[in-house]
Amino acid sequence: MATVDKICRLLDALPASNEPLSVLEELKLLIFATPPSSLKDVVPNVSFGSVFDCLNTDDGELLQVSCDVLGRLLDGLNPQAIYINFQSEMKRGLAHPLKPVKLLALSMLTRCGEACPDDLAHNEDLLLTTTQLLADDSLEVAKAASQALLQLGKTKEGLHAIYHGQVFSRLQEVLEKNDTCRYRVFKFVVDVCKLSPLGLEHSCQSGLLTQIINDLYKDDILVQLNCLELLTDLASVQHGLHYLDQQGVISKLENMMGKMDEDPMGSLLLPGLIKVFGNIARFHPKEVFEKYPTFMSLVFDLLSSSDVTLKAVAVETIGFVGREMEGKQALEKLGDTMNKAVRQLGVIIKDSPADIRVKALHAFAALMTLELADQTTELLALTESWFQHMAPKPFEVLMSLSRQPFPDLRCATHSVYQALALQVWGQKLMNSDPGFKEYLLDRTTEHEKEGKEAKFETVRMLAESPTTKETLGRPFYISVKEYYNEGPFYVKAQTEVAIEGGS
Known part of the structure; x- marks a missing residue:
């Protein structure tokens, strides 16, 4: 109860304070020190409309702290409660000129969409404003808007909201704004397609998926490259691949690949x-x-x-x-x-x-x-x-790379060792090499974090393999287990011995 009382006291003091930043910073320290599980018991019992009022400022520091506090408080509410109680705040946040507030509102909207997409599907005002943010100057905001809208693609009602009526008209307006916005919309459409066969069907019926495919055949290398990236993404799901195959797109891509010598830009x-x-x-x-x-x-x-x-x-x-x-x-x-x-x-x-x-x-x-x-x-x-x-002599090649003075090369070599460590024939090669065991147990060969972690992963594979003891011998196995138990960054203590001498 002491935490609830203190949060309430700070929230009550905020509207009349001459130093709102100081109050919010104290509030931020308090709520971030409160475990999320405890915060969920606290937040439903407090009113924090006064924090939303602090978003009406040009003070960047005050704005950011307000967003931090609101984000943490809202995390303590279930999404249905957010949707019921804060629709007007979300709408104002989406229309706010500054990025932190837009991102906060989009985060709230995404949570609502995850929990109750069909409710959101009927809120045209929120959806129109969110769709417009696909054209925002900030890529981070545009991606967050896409993620919020994507929640609608999971249900039939949500798909209808995206591809019919004013939201679809707004989507087309964004698409026609410039090439950047065009591909943001196309990326969103492909993400909807990937969610389900129904999402793909609606996207196809809208005509937007056809537009993406048609870009592949334009005489513009940048357009084609963007299109290929989208089609690669779509082909990663079974129903997307089936659609592309059915439409003859895969065959056309193979024909393009076979004619690269004829194309100077190939x-x-x-x-x-x-x-x-x-x-x-x-x-x-x-x-x-x-x-x-x-x-x-x-x-x-x-x-x-x-x-x-x-x-x-x-x-x-x-x-x-x-x-x-x-x-x-x-x-x-x-x-x-x-x-x-x-x-x-x-x-x-x-x-x-x-x-x-x-x-x-x-x-x-x-x-x-x-x-x-x-x-x-x-x-x-x-x-x-x-x-x-x-x-x-492939293992000799690997060992020579292990001694190279390039950390990324040594780390990559360990990725091969890790594959070999899972297979008995690979372990036998490790056992027969005259220097491998000594090299692997020598912690002084790596000085960077990445190198230590790569070598430790090889050690871990051998320590957990059921065949290491038999294949590489019990003494080595014991040493490997010791290395593993000590962790990747263990440093052996150096004992200093003072010798007092006299003449």
Whole structure:
């Protein structure tokens, strides 16, 4: 009760105070020191309209503290209570000229939308103002407005509110304002499509989804790149991919990819095209490899490209596709073509600029990763085979990278060690290398936080593996467990011995 009384006292004192900032700062300290669970018992019993009144100021510091206090107090209310009691405050906040207040109002609106989207769907005034904020000068505000409106996309009534009547008209007005606003609206439409097949259906019927697809065929490279990014996002969900396939969009993308040599601007568009197919292949590798052979053929060719950007995209795509078990199985069917690709990854890992070597190491780690639940005899043989194809002496390559003076390169190498640590054949390689055990237990090889954490993750994998003790020996296993228990940043205490001598 003492907390409630003190909060009430400060709120009562606020309207008449000559120093509202001082009162609000004291209030902020008090409510942020109160656990959220306790605050939920306090907030319904206090009135904080006076804090909302403090938003009518040009004083930036006062405004920010007021928003901080309101945000914390409102967190203590359930969304239905916010919607019932603070609709006018939300409306004023959405129309406020300053960003902190808009963001506070949008946060309130998002919570209301999550809890009661159908109620919000009938509040046209709030929705129109929120839709207009998609065109706000602040990207942060525009994203928050999109997130608030997106809650409506989860229900039939909400979808009807978005795509019919004045809200849809306002959406079109924002879209036509400029190219930036156009793609904010398009991004929102794709996000609605991803929520459900019903969301996709409404978006399609509105004509906006068709507009997005039509942009793909415009003779403007920037427009095409933006469109590809949106289509990649849409293809990440099953019903989105099915729609694009049904509309013939995927086939057209493959045709574009196959004709890049004829297009002088093709190299700019190609990374986006590859990302579309890479994203699809991550979830449906078998289907992509069978229906769109141009994709992987081009990716493998680009591993030898002189264009560093295209080579990097190809490297990342192979890792992206080969991370999951289904992707590995699809890549295995490519036979020697895949073996050659792994060898090319090895060349990149050994003899390329540092940034692309890091990407290649992460991609190779993805190919090597095989969770315990997926470790069949066939897949273990596959990952071991790919490892041996990477270089004539692949583990020596990794150990040489572990000694490089570049932290990001050493961290990336640990991502490969972590994949090997889960597999018995990988542990055997670690055991047979004359310097690996000593290197792994030596804490002095890493000085940065990232490096210490990367090495610790390798240690953790071995400490938790059920086969480490048998494969690498009990003494090493005990040392690994000790390292693990001490944590990544343990420093051994140095004992100073004072020696008193005399002549």
